[in-house]
Amino acid sequence: MIKNVEIRQALPADAPAIEALYPAAFPDEDLVPLVRDLQELAAISFVGLANNGLVAHAAFTPCSLAGRGDNVALLGPVAVAPDRQRQGIGSALLRAGLRHLQNAGTGWVFVLGDPGYYGCLGFKPDDDVRPPYRLPEEWRGAWQSLSLSEHKTPLRDQLTVPQAWRRQALWTPYGL
Numbered sequence: 001m002i003k004n005v006e007i008r009q010a011l012p013a014d015a016p017a018i019e020a021l022y023p024a025a026f027p028d029e030d031l032v033p034l035v036r037d038l039q040e041l042a043a044i045s046f047v048g049l050a051n052n053g054l055v056a057h058a059a060f061t062p063c064s065l066a067g068r069g070d071n072v073a074l075l076g077p078v079a080v081a082p083d084r085q086r087q088g089i090g091s092a093l094l095r096a097g098l099r100h101l102q103n104a105g106t107g108w109v110f111v112l113g114d115p116g117y118y119g120c121l122g123f124k125p126d127d128d129v130r131p132p133y134r135l136p137e138e139w140r141g142a143w144q145s146l147s148l149s150e151h152k153t154p155l156r157d158q159l160t161v162p163q164a165w166r167r168q169a170l171w172t173p174y175g176l
């Protein structure tokens, strides 16, 4: 645990603070509509709290492969308050979320993001499972997966995401 930071699953009452966090962490991108949609979807969300304020959030959306019932999830978005970044809070939040998913039987987690960051958590570029939208060739390494199961049966096919994620603009990696 990071000193003086409590990490727990998000509660409905956290919604206003979560929505206030995103414009601060992503000043050039409006992720609030996605975050709202994910709250309605009951995505699995984790928050970091310090001095009674919310300083971090991460969401995991249950998904499937080509419409089958595989137990897989999509990670994102993730945000840490600008004045609390690079203090280990994001990593601690994601590790807590991944442990939770693993205990709940999720087999694989996918993410589109900076491999320099997600690689530290064990994510590896994935060429076998396709993202819902085609990515530019130079961004292929940003599509990554992490197996949470001991039986790492390789997966194939396309990730099927719920409506909240079916907007092409969300699949343009930002800040790579």
Ligand SMILES: CC(C)(COP(=O)(O)OP(=O)(O)OC[C@H]1O[C@@H](n2cnc3c(N)ncnc32)[C@H](O)[C@@H]1OP(=O)(O)O)[C@@H](O)C(=O)NCCC(=O)NCCS
Pocket (backbone or CB within 6 Å): 025, 026, 078, 079, 080, 081, 084, 085, 086, 087, 088, 089, 090, 091, 092, 112, 113, 114, 116, 117, 120, 175
């Ligand atoms: C990216 C983000 C979630 C990481 O959370 P964090 O709490 O700041 O990161 P941590 O302290 O847990 O991780 C530390 C390490 O991760 C790496 N890292 C952190 N932020 C990084 C970034 N934006 N890009 C690449 N590597 C990064 C670094 O190696 C860092 O170690 P260092 O400070 O010793 O160099 C957070 O910085 C953030 O919200 N940034 C703005 C929004 C964003 O880009 N979200 C991610 C979308 S993919």
